[in-house]
Amino acid sequence: MPKLQVVTEEWVPYNYANEQGVIVGRATKKVREVLDAAGVEYEINLYPWARSMKLAKTQPNTMIYSIxxxxxxEKQFEWACPLMRPVRQYLFKLKSRTDIQVASIEDAKNYVISVVRGSVVHEFLVNQGFEAGVNLDITADPSASQKKLVAGRIDFLLTTEYTMYERLKLMGVDYSQVDPVIEVRNSSDRRACMAFHLDTDKTLINKVKRALADHNKMFVGP
Known part of the structure; x- marks a missing residue:
């Protein structure tokens, strides 16, 4: 069975590199447990999301998570789901920005939201009619968005409470400085998965799928 190339992005607290450069996080822990149980030889590397996606689409025996x-x-990959339960995503603003008033995602088009290039949030907002350079600030660095929000360079960030809390903690900023204004439900109903290049070894994929199913039966939660 071939060695599996595993790629991911920096998404605190699910997948990220710690101070020692080891890729860790809630989703990474589960991925390692599943792949170890499947008896798969693998190596995990962390890249910007767009690069990880390109590798997963172009190189056989490659798996990407959390996707x-x-x-x-749907037809671009072979899927193993769910890796994590759905997590609620919110539009966050600085609490001090009392000038911002929104009641819906449509209202948010009057402001600027920071997103990671090629992410599902980026795709979702583009499908909702948001445009780069108009009301979307696009970055390749996930940590840049929180920094821009705190500095007042953008108006909103669409993310989870977990991610916002952990990112701000790393920056030394208290979570009480931001407000989750509205839940973006259409962006919160999906489950994060593992996905394989279509030409990945089928025996390998089946072993991982069985190990994931067994893990999900044994444990409650992500």
């Missing part, structure tokens, strides 16, 4: 499964991506 949301949607209609646009």
């Amino acid at each position: 949301y499964r949607n209609a646009d991506r």
Whole structure:
């Protein structure tokens, strides 16, 4: 069975590199447990999301996580789901920005939201009619968005409470400085998965799928 190339992005607290450069996180822990149980030889590397996606689409025997499964991506990969339960995503603003008033995602088009290039949030907002350079600030560095929000250079960030809390903690900023204004439900109903290049060894994929199913039966939670 071939060695599996595993790629991911920096998404605190699910997948990220710690101070020693080891890729850790809630999703990474489960991925390692599943792959170890499957008896798969693997190596995990962390790249910007767009590069990880390119590798997963172009190189056989490559797996990407944590990736949301949607209609646009369905036929691009072989899927193993769920890796994590759905997590709620919110539009966050600085609490001090009392000038910002929104009641819906449509209202947010009057402001600027920072997103990671090629992410499911980026795709979702583009499908909702948001445009780069108008109301979307696009970055390759996930940590840049929180920094821009705190500095007042953008108006909103669409992310999870977990991610916002952990990112701000790393920056030395208290979570009480931000407000989750509205839950973006259409962006919160998907489960994060593992996805394989279509030409990945089928025996390998089947072993991972069985190990994931067994893990999900044994444990409650992500």
